[in-house]
Amino acid sequence: MARGKKIxxxxxxxxxxxxxxxxxxQYFKDDATAFNAEKxxxxxxxxxxxxxxxxxxxxxxxxxxxPTHFLKRLNMRExxxxxCEIIPLEVIVRNFAAGSMSKRLGIEEGTQLPxxxxxxxxxxxxxxxxxxxxEHIAAFGWASQQDMDDILGLxxxxxxxxxxxxxxxxxxxxxxKIEIGRVYEGDFQRLVVADEIxxxxxRLWDIESGQKLDKDVFRRxxxxxxxxxxxxxxxxxxxxxxxxxxxxxxxx
Ligand code: TMP
Numbered sequence: 001m002a003r004g005k006k007i008x009x010x011x012x013x014x015x016x017x018x019x020x021x022x023x024x025x026q027y028f029k030d031d032a033t034a035f036n037a038e039k040x041x042x043x044x045x046x047x048x049x050x051x052x053x054x055x056x057x058x059x060x061x062x063x064x065x066x067p068t069h070f071l072k073r074l075n076m077r078e079x080x081x082x083x084c085e086i087i088p089l090e091v092i093v094r095n096f097a098a099g100s101m102s103k104r105l106g107i108e109e110g111t112q113l114p115x116x117x118x119x120x121x122x123x124x125x126x127x128x129x130x131x132x133x134x135e136h137i138a139a140f141g142w143a144s145q146q147d148m149d150d151i152l153g154l155x156x157x158x159x160x161x162x163x164x165x166x167x168x169x170x171x172x173x174x175x176x177k178i179e180i181g182r183v184y185e186g187d188f189q190r191l192v193v194a195d196e197i198x199x200x201x202x203r204l205w206d207i208e209s210g211q212k213l214d215k216d217v218f219r220r221x222x223x224x225x226x227x228x229x230x231x232x233x234x235x236x237x238x239x240x241x242x243x244x245x246x247x248x249x250x251x252x
Contacts (some may be wrong), residue, residue, distance in 0.1 A: 005076075007047075010036060012050070012200060023071065024083045026196070028054075036128045036218040041218070048076050049229040049239075050198035055079060056238050057197040060165060065155050067192040069181050084194050085180025087143050090121040090129055091151060093159045094175040098203050099216075100131075101175075104105035110174075110210070118155050136217045150191045151180050156191060166204060171213060174203035 003025055004017025011033045016025040028047035033040050051073065059068035069081040094117045097107040101119075120137060121129040137143050143151065155178065163173045178201070181194030196200075199214040206213060211219075213228045233239040 004167065008238065012047075013196070018083070020078055022083050024081050026079050026081050028079075028196075032200075032215070032218050032225065036125060036197070039219070043225050045226045046200075048224065049233055050196060050200055051077055051079055052238050053161050053198045053229070053233055053236075054196040056236060057162065057165075061158065061193060064157075064161060066154065066161065066204055069183070069192050069194040076138070081194070082089065082181075082183055082192070084183045084192060086123075086194060087147065087151070087180045088123040088189075089132075089137065089142060089151075089180070090177050090218065091155050091180060092175060092177045093117070093155050093158070094119070095163065096172070096174045098174045106180055110205075116156065116159050118152060125170040147191060153180075154180060154191060154193060158197070162197070163204070165205075165236070167210065169232075170207045171232065171235065172205045172207050174205055176202040189246065199232055204232060220248075 004019070006206055007017060007024065007029040012029055012031055013129055014027040014029065016027065018024045028051040029048045030041065030042050030044055032043045032046060054158045055070065055073045055196065059066040061068050062070065069084050071080040071082060073079045094101055094113055097105070097113060098109045099119075101107065102109045103134045105230075112187070120134070121131050122132045122136070122142070123129055134148060142240055150232065159173070162176060176197070178197065179195035180191050180194055182189050183192055202214055203216060204213040205211065212222055213232050215225070217223055217228045218225045
């Protein structure tokens with residue numbers, strides 16, 4: 001498919017004009033960054049895996065009635081999505097303490113939280129995506145109260161869906177980040193899950209061994225990132241079994 005003009009290049013994806021008005025082509029790069037791009041690398045095959053995994057999660061969400069921007073996968077690295085106005089917030093849902101929350105509050109990584117905790121960060125790389133409260137969001141007009149109610153509802157539905165899907169393949173969903181877009185339909189607007197859902201934006205731990213199967217493998221130099229992502233893809237049936245490194249099968 002002929003791609004349109006480049007609209008935006010981010011750290012992990014490039015956006016192009018889509019073939020029809022209101023559509024965008026999302027191209028998944030192999031670039032990996034962490035700590036606001038202080039650490040960078042190119043990881044062969046990461047973009048292909050994230051394109052497939054994001055397709056899998058977005059399709060599943062659509063199937064259970066959670067609106068997303070996803071339209072269809074075009075090829076190994078590209079997917080067609082609805083053009084939406086991204087709300088400038090990173091919406092984080094945590095089931096177990098880890099990462100910045102563990103650091104900030106001194107809670108050991110892996111500690112189960114009393115309930116899912118939703119956090120918001122203001123999307124601004126030059127500021128390092130700072131944590132903000134609903135007071136900031138309302139005062140600066142980043143989202144209305146109605147938007148915030150809808151965002152919370154979407155975030156918790158995504159959490160239940162992803163937690164269940166992951167549990168089914170022996171993986172614990174520790175936390176994740178989503179972004180929310182506004183789409184306009186005539187006089188109406190609605191909010192949809194946008195951007196991507198992939199091991200770049202989740203923490204995924206093997207339930208039995210605690211092995212990390214997400215971008216912390218890159219952030220913390222824990223081994224091969226594509227092996228970890230391919231393991232997630234294989235368990236979900238997104239990659240055919242028998243491709244890539246195999247987990248030993250225990251027989252008893
Ligand atoms: P954190 O513990 O570093 O705040 O990360 C929380 C979750 O958000 C984790 O699943 C990783 C994800 N995340 C992103 O998707 N993008 C980011 O820029 C950061 C910092 C975290």
